Amino acid sequence: MLKTFLTKKVIGPKKYLLLPLLAGFMMIAAFPPFEQGYVAWFSLLPLLATCLRVTPLRGFWAGFVFGLPLHFYVNLYLSHVLFPYLPTYLAVIAVVSMVAYISLFNGLFGLAASLAGRMGKAWFTALAVPSLWLLMEFMRSLSFLAYNVGYLGYTQWGYPLLLNITSMYGYWGLPFLMVFFQTLVLLVYRDKLQGAGRHALSAAFLALLSAGIILPGLLPVHKSEQELTVALIQGNSHPEQVVRSRQEDIVRLYSSLTEQALKDNPAIELVVWPETVAELDFSGGREHHPEVVRLAGEFGIDLLYGARVRDGNQLYNSIALYSEGREEVPVYHKHRLVPFVEFFPMEELLNRLLELDLLLGSYSAGEDLTIFDVNGIAVGGAICFESYFGDHIRLLAAEGSRHIFIPTNDAWFGESIGLEQHAQAAAIRAAETGVGVTQVANSGITISFDYRGNELFRSGKNETAVFTLPLDLATRDTIYVRYGDYFPAAWALFLVFAAPAAYRGGTKRRGH
Numbered sequence: 001m002l003k004t005f006l007t008k009k010v011i012g013p014k015k016y017l018l019l020p021l022l023a024g025f026m027m028i029a030a031f032p033p034f035e036q037g038y039v040a041w042f043s044l045l046p047l048l049a050t051c052l053r054v055t056p057l058r059g060f061w062a063g064f065v066f067g068l069p070l071h072f073y074v075n076l077y078l079s080h081v082l083f084p085y086l087p088t089y090l091a092v093i094a095v096v097s098m099v100a101y102i103s104l105f106n107g108l109f110g111l112a113a114s115l116a117g118r119m120g121k122a123w124f125t126a127l128a129v130p131s132l133w134l135l136m137e138f139m140r141s142l143s144f145l146a147y148n149v150g151y152l153g154y155t156q157w158g159y160p161l162l163l164n165i166t167s168m169y170g171y172w173g174l175p176f177l178m179v180f181f182q183t184l185v186l187l188v189y190r191d192k193l194q195g196a197g198r199h200a201l202s203a204a205f206l207a208l209l210s211a212g213i214i215l216p217g218l219l220p221v222h223k224s225e226q227e228l229t230v231a232l233i234q235g236n237s238h239p240e241q242v243v244r245s246r247q248e249d250i251v252r253l254y255s256s257l258t259e260q261a262l263k264d265n266p267a268i269e270l271v272v273w274p275e276t277v278a279e280l281d282f283s284g285g286r287e288h289h290p291e292v293v294r295l296a297g298e299f300g301i302d303l304l305y306g307a308r309v310r311d312g313n314q315l316y317n318s319i320a321l322y323s324e325g326r327e328e329v330p331v332y333h334k335h336r337l338v339p340f341v342e343f344f345p346m347e348e349l350l351n352r353l354l355e356l357d358l359l360l361g362s363y364s365a366g367e368d369l370t371i372f373d374v375n376g377i378a379v380g381g382a383i384c385f386e387s388y389f390g391d392h393i394r395l396l397a398a399e400g401s402r403h404i405f406i407p408t409n410d411a412w413f414g415e416s417i418g419l420e421q422h423a424q425a426a427a428i429r430a431a432e433t434g435v436g437v438t439q440v441a442n443s444g445i446t447i448s449f450d451y452r453g454n455e456l457f458r459s460g461k462n463e464t465a466v467f468t469l470p471l472d473l474a475t476r477d478t479i480y481v482r483y484g485d486y487f488p489a490a491w492a493l494f495l496v497f498a499a500p501a502a503y504r505g506g507t508k509r510r511g512h
Contacts, residue, residue: 016054019046020066020110028073030155032420040155044182048129051110052117052186063110067103074150075099077418102140102147109136116499122192124502126201130179131491134172138488141389145339148388149421152178157424163431163453165212167219167478169487171390171428173212176491180205216478219434221451224402224473228377230270231261235277236443236464238411247279247308254305255291261466262299268468270374271295274442275306275384275409280320282311286329288322296322302374304381306407309333314364317342319381319407321372330373333366334383336392342385371399377473380435384408387425387439390432390480397433397481402473404429404437411443415461419445427453434476451476 026043029036047066051059075098082091109132116128133152141148153174156162165173184205187193193201235257237250258271278289289307296303302323309318309331316333337343342363372379380396380403387393387406396404406426410419423445430437431453438448444461451474459465 016050016058017062017065019050020062021069023047024066024069027070027152031074031150032417032424035158035420037155037158040152041178041181042185044179045186047110048113048179048182048186051113052125052129054114056111056114056118059114060107060111063113064103064107066110067106068099071099071102071150074417074421075102077413077416077421080414080416080418081412098147101145102150105136105140109133112136119499119502121502122187123197123201124498126180126183126187126193127204127491128495128499128502129183130176131495133179134176134488134491135495137175138172138485141391144337144343146336146389147339148425151175154421154424154428157427157453160431160452160454161213163427164214164216165209166390166428166432166453167216167434167476167480168212170394170432170480170485172485172487173208176487177205177209177212180208216476219477219479221474221476224475226375226377226473227470228269228374228403228473229265229267229468229470230272230438231258231265231268232272232438232440232446232448232467232469233257233261234274234441234443234446234459234463234465234467236411236462237277247277250277251289251291255295257464257466258295258303259299261468262295262301265468266299268299268301270379271301271303272405272438272440273303273305273407274440274446275407276308276317277305277442278307278320280307280309280318282309286331288320288329292320292322296324300324304372304374304379304405304407306383306409315362316366317363317383318366319370319372319383319405321374323374330370332370332372332381332383333368334363334386335366336386336389337363337365338385369395369399371396371401377402380404382406384410384422387422387429387437390429391485393429393437394433394481394484397435397475397478401435402475403471404433404435406437406439408439408441410441410445411462415444419461423447423458427455432478432480434478434481436471436473436475438471450474 023043023046027040030040047062050062054062082094112132113129117125137151153171156174184201188198233254235253237253254273254277262268280289292303292305302321304319304321307318307320309316319332321330372381378400380401382393410422413419423439426437426439426447427449430449430451434451436450440446444459446459446467448456450456450472
């Protein structure tokens with residue numbers, strides 16, 4: 001069968017979608033709970049074999065069909081939110097629309113890959129196909145509809161050696177190299193790449209892979225003589241306590257857990273609460289929650305906590321830091337809002353139609369980047385969904401953060417794979433930036449990574465727990481923090497300049 005789908009010259013009109021569908025199901029094994037990340041290094045072969053044999057239109061449908069089972073699976077965790085709060089028909093429409101929208105990008109990849117294969121230049125196909133996949137994922141990260149769950153490269157979060165690649169090229173190096181490898185295998189097996197061309201492209205792949213793995217280890221590592229002893233509070237509060245105006249119940253729960261932790265371990269310097277624990281109103285001036293002030297004053301600690309903040313007519317999802325004796329209220333407002341949930345252009349109409357009390361789509365995006373000062377240590381903070389965006393997290397590292405905290409409210413997703421998928425993103429961000437990253441969740445998964453993306457510990461799901469640990473504040477310089485998303489830009493330029501040359505070369509060859 002392998003030889004058939006890799007070498008067959010004509011794929012029947014009724015059967016050409018079977019192989020992409022197979023690829024979509026194969027890819028599922030690389031995601032939680034299976035976590036077989038190595039599968040992602042060969043599961044695209046049926047899709048690529050199809051796209052490089054069929055017309056561009058069929059290539060589109062091949063990519064689209066590939067995406068359907070994969071994206072349905074990795075996004076099924078959203079049913080924990082949609083079905084309890086929306087009418088069934090609307091929840092079904094929302095799931096179908098999301099899966100179709102994301103699969104559309106895979107369809108565009110299939111179309112473009114088919115066009116690249118028809119250029120008649122194997123060297124161009126070998127480089128264009130991974131470039132197109134990379135740009136397809138990059139396009140998904142743009143605009144207010146950006147949604148990065150289910151990316152190919154996140155399947156590699158359990159391989160610390162490969163995570164070095166992200167510090168060199170950013171996340172984008174992972175999917176590029178994974179698709180480059182599979183494209184080379186396919187072209188070599190079909191005898192499209194021979195002689196010098198085969199050796200040159202194989203050498204290019206090995207050079208990019210080796211540089212990504214080896215060079216980050218040569219970059220400076222900045223050790224710290226300081227240690228920061230932190231307590232991470234996972235209160236196992238239910239999300240409805242936030243949306244149903246029971247915020248004070250949550251604050252009392254977290255205060256009680258914090259007070260007990262501080263009595264058990266007086267060495268704690270910083271306490272971190274997850275997303276939207278408290279409710280703050282800045283309309284009359286910035287003030288912390290009274291219970292936060294009491295705890296910090298009584299025990300002499302700093303407290304970093306997630307809060308829903310009203311400031312005039314604006315509503316923000318925020319992080320605030322309280323330090324005893326500090327007059328100002330340093331606060332960070334979330335920049336990247338969840339589409340349709342935290343931001344929607346017609347939120348009043350939407351909430352009126354659905355008759356919900358969820359403040360759906362009513363949040364405003366923050367503009368300023370805030371670095372918190374904890375006992376002289378620079379600490380960055382990003383909120384929940386933002387951990388999926390490397391271009392945002394790298395700014396916190398570029399501004400000197402020694403550690404990055406990600407407060408999140410993942411209780412919406414029960415015990416689904418959505419929790420593991422979110423944790424994966426924190427590992428990638430740590431390796432990209434060379435800065436330790438700790439996600440603090442209200443019901444799991446609370447998890448911490450060092451500057452190389454190595455997992456240090458993780459909590460269970462749906463448990464009430466307090467985690468006390470000394471944070472290692474070591475950081476590593478990375479190419480990605482310095483130069484940002486240069487890798488997708490470089491391969492976009494390659495396509496712009498190389499495609500016309502490949503097309504002209506292919507035209508001349510066909511003319512002869």
